[in-house]
Amino acid sequence: MIPTNIYQKHLTAIRNTLCAIFLVSSLTGPSEASYSKPRLINVRVSVAKDKDKLVLGVKGHYTIQAVNSDLTLARGRYLKKEVIIPTNSGIKLGDKEFKVYCIRIIPKKDATIFIGKNRFRGIVDIIRTEKLKLMVVNHLDIEKYLYGVLYHETPHYWPMDALKAQAIAARTFALYRIENMRDRDYDVTSDIYSQVYGGKSSERRRTTKAVRATRSKILAYNGKVLPAYYHSICAGHTENAKGVFEIDLLPLRGRSCPYCRGARGMNWKSMFSYKQMEDRLNKYGISAKGINFIAEGKRDRSGRLEEVKIRDSKGVKKIKGYKFRLALGPNMIKSANFRIRITPKGVIFRGKGWGHGVGMCQWGAFGMAKRRFNYRQILDFYYPGAKIKNYNEVIRF
Numbered sequence: 001m002i003p004t005n006i007y008q009k010h011l012t013a014i015r016n017t018l019c020a021i022f023l024v025s026s027l028t029g030p031s032e033a034s035y036s037k038p039r040l041i042n043v044r045v046s047v048a049k050d051k052d053k054l055v056l057g058v059k060g061h062y063t064i065q066a067v068n069s070d071l072t073l074a075r076g077r078y079l080k081k082e083v084i085i086p087t088n089s090g091i092k093l094g095d096k097e098f099k100v101y102c103i104r105i106i107p108k109k110d111a112t113i114f115i116g117k118n119r120f121r122g123i124v125d126i127i128r129t130e131k132l133k134l135m136v137v138n139h140l141d142i143e144k145y146l147y148g149v150l151y152h153e154t155p156h157y158w159p160m161d162a163l164k165a166q167a168i169a170a171r172t173f174a175l176y177r178i179e180n181m182r183d184r185d186y187d188v189t190s191d192i193y194s195q196v197y198g199g200k201s202s203e204r205r206r207t208t209k210a211v212r213a214t215r216s217k218i219l220a221y222n223g224k225v226l227p228a229y230y231h232s233i234c235a236g237h238t239e240n241a242k243g244v245f246e247i248d249l250l251p252l253r254g255r256s257c258p259y260c261r262g263a264r265g266m267n268w269k270s271m272f273s274y275k276q277m278e279d280r281l282n283k284y285g286i287s288a289k290g291i292n293f294i295a296e297g298k299r300d301r302s303g304r305l306e307e308v309k310i311r312d313s314k315g316v317k318k319i320k321g322y323k324f325r326l327a328l329g330p331n332m333i334k335s336a337n338f339r340i341r342i343t344p345k346g347v348i349f350r351g352k353g354w355g356h357g358v359g360m361c362q363w364g365a366f367g368m369a370k371r372r373f374n375y376r377q378i379l380d381f382y383y384p385g386a387k388i389k390n391y392n393e394v395i396r397f
C-alpha cells in the first residue's frame, strides 16, 4: 500500500514550493528569448517504498533540507555512503538524527545521488512513513527521467527509429500520468506497472540520443495528451483500450499488426494448480473458494479473452481476462490471449504475446524500423489519428 496519508500530512507545505505536485518552471528568466524556450516539467518517481533501511551517498556538492520548513540540515561536497533508518522521531543518517519526517537531498550541478547501487539525477526526497518505513521519491525533469526509462523499455541497440518512437510514447505516457495523478504523492512508480526506471545507472548513449532527438515531442489526440500505452508483443493484433483501461479513443481501438511476427518470447506456457490460482485470485481481491473447474470465455476481435470462467463452491464466476492475468501474475500469464487445458498435473495455459496489448507493440515497432519505416510512420501505425506535437502546445498546466 502507498503510504499517502503520512506523505500528505508532512508534505502539504511543499506543494506550494519546489516539490509541488508537479513542477513547471521556465528555463530562463524573463529575457526576450524566453518565450520560445520550453518549460521544464518534473516527474515524481516513486523509486522505493516500505524499506526498513537504505544506503545513501552523494558524489558532489549537496544540501539536505527539511522539506516542510526549508531548513538546511546538512551540506557538503561529498557524502560517504551511509545507512538511513526511520526512527520514532524522524530519520537517522549515519550517526545523525534529523527530527523531521521528510528530508530532501538537493544535488548541485552534476552531483549524483546514490540510493543503494542506483544513481539518480535530480532531487531525492526520503520520507519516513507512519508505519516506520522509508519511501523514496525522485523529482527530475521529464527528459532526464526518460534517459533512465528508455534503456529498460527498449534494447539500446535497436534501430534508432524504434528508439525514437519509444521515446515519444514514453514521454507521452509520463505526461498523461502527471496530468492524472495530481492528488497522489508521485506520478509514476519505477516498475512494470508504469514505466521501468533505473535512474542514471540505466542510461545508454543511443537511448539518450533518441530522447534528445525527440525532445518535447508527444502524441496528442483532439488537443489532449494521448494515454499512449504500449506493450512488448501484440502477437498479431493490438487490443482495444476500452476493455482494459475503459478508455475509448480512436487511436487506441486496436489494429492488426504483422510486424512482430517471429519475435522472441512470442509464445509462452505456464501451469497452476487450482489451489495456487485460488490463492492468487484472493490476494488480488477476487474471492474464490474451492475452485474445481476453469474454462475460456468470450474472446474479443484481437483474440484476447474477455472473460475466464471459473467454478468454485459457490458456482460459476466470470472474471475479466486482463484481471485474471494480473491476478495470476503478468509475468506468468504474459497476455490475455491464451488457451486453457486441464490436466491431472494442473491447469496449463498456453498463450501468445506479452503485455496488455494496448497501443504500440514494441516488437512491431522494431519490425517496422527494420523495414525502414521512420518513427513518425511507426507512431502513426500504432496510434492512428494521433498527432505528434510539442508538449508546450498541448499541456495546460
Ligand SMILES: [Zn+2]
Binding pocket: 233, 234, 235, 236, 237, 257, 258, 259, 260, 261, 361, 363, 364
Ligand atoms: Zn505486434
